[in-house]
Amino acid sequence: MKVNRRAQVTIFVVIAVVIVALASVSYLVVKNKESDVPKTPEAAAFKTYIDGCLKDSLEEVLIVMGQRGGYYNLPSNSLNDELSVGFLDYNVPYYLNEKNLLAISKPKLVDELRKGFEQKAKECVDNYETTLEVSTGRITSQFFLEEDVVKAVLNFPITLLKQEDDTSSTVSSFEVEVPIRLNAVYENAAEIVILQLADPYNICIDCLDAIRDPNILVTGHLINDNTIVFELADYSSQVRGDKQSDQLGPYMYYFAIKYIDWSCDNLPSDIDDYIKEECDLENQLVSEIKNGQ
Numbered sequence: 001m002k003v004n005r006r007a008q009v010t011i012f013v014v015i016a017v018v019i020v021a022l023a024s025v026s027y028l029v030v031k032n033k034e035s036d037v038p039k040t041p042e043a044a045a046f047k048t049y050i051d052g053c054l055k056d057s058l059e060e061v062l063i064v065m066g067q068r069g070g071y072y073n074l075p076s077n078s079l080n081d082e083l084s085v086g087f088l089d090y091n092v093p094y095y096l097n098e099k100n101l102l103a104i105s106k107p108k109l110v111d112e113l114r115k116g117f118e119q120k121a122k123e124c125v126d127n128y129e130t131t132l133e134v135s136t137g138r139i140t141s142q143f144f145l146e147e148d149v150v151k152a153v154l155n156f157p158i159t160l161l162k163q164e165d166d167t168s169s170t171v172s173s174f175e176v177e178v179p180i181r182l183n184a185v186y187e188n189a190a191e192i193v194i195l196q197l198a199d200p201y202n203i204c205i206d207c208l209d210a211i212r213d214p215n216i217l218v219t220g221h222l223i224n225d226n227t228i229v230f231e232l233a234d235y236s237s238q239v240r241g242d243k244q245s246d247q248l249g250p251y252m253y254y255f256a257i258k259y260i261d262w263s264c265d266n267l268p269s270d271i272d273d274y275i276k277e278e279c280d281l282e283n284q285l286v287s288e289i290k291n292g293q
Helices: 005-035 041-067 106-126 182-198 205-211 273-290
Strands: 084-087 090-097 133-136 140-145 150-162 167-178 216-224 227-240 248-258
Touching: 041 106, 041 150, 041 167, 041 182, 041 227, 041 248, 084 216, 084 227, 084 248, 090 182, 106 133, 106 140, 106 150, 106 182, 140 182, 182 205, 182 216, 182 227, 182 248, 205 216
Parallel strands: 090 248
Antiparallel strands: 084 090, 133 150, 140 150, 150 167, 216 227, 227 248
């Protein structure tokens, strides 16, 4: 059997290139990790503080977003009766105002998370008391809404300079996660909106119970004649109710739906047939009573 030596040489060259490339990547990864290790006790203490502060900050941002229907900073034009409604101490956005779909999209939800978390990360640095000279670089972040947690990967170059001996240390890579099922809660809220879009004239309680996540308690609070604030309490998520307490509770998420108000005297043309039949029977009964039949 003849052997194609040229083909053999080509294969060996390709393998060699791959090995060199992998070695280079491994070297860079190791080098980056080594460069991110605090070089002084002061820098190590700072890194420990930042790790804890970032975790608390991520949880705080998610709690605020739950209170505001997925927003960290509500849009300025949302503070009107058509886009939001007051509930408890919160301003809750409408996800559906009659037939007008206003629900926050998932990309926008993640963007709100990014903006809130990066803002809090900068506050963590600003609030740290130290004699070191602290300088920061550009911050970037990625978020992963996983099954049981929200994970944040942060690149935030922070350089600490000790002026006495002119030594410096830089930390930049941070990873934090909190046990909050933001994705599951958001998806459950979206299902409720889709259900309501199918019938904007009524709230089907049995239907809501059928589509809800088994670990999420859905409660509807009637605000006025045709507005309901939905409260989603996820008991699979664990959050602190108070900064001063270690007591944990469910993750809370709020949004509002305004369904179309109607009466038998003013029935919409596209309302369900069974409602039309009920109104016809009601009108017939009223007519019979008036006529003394």
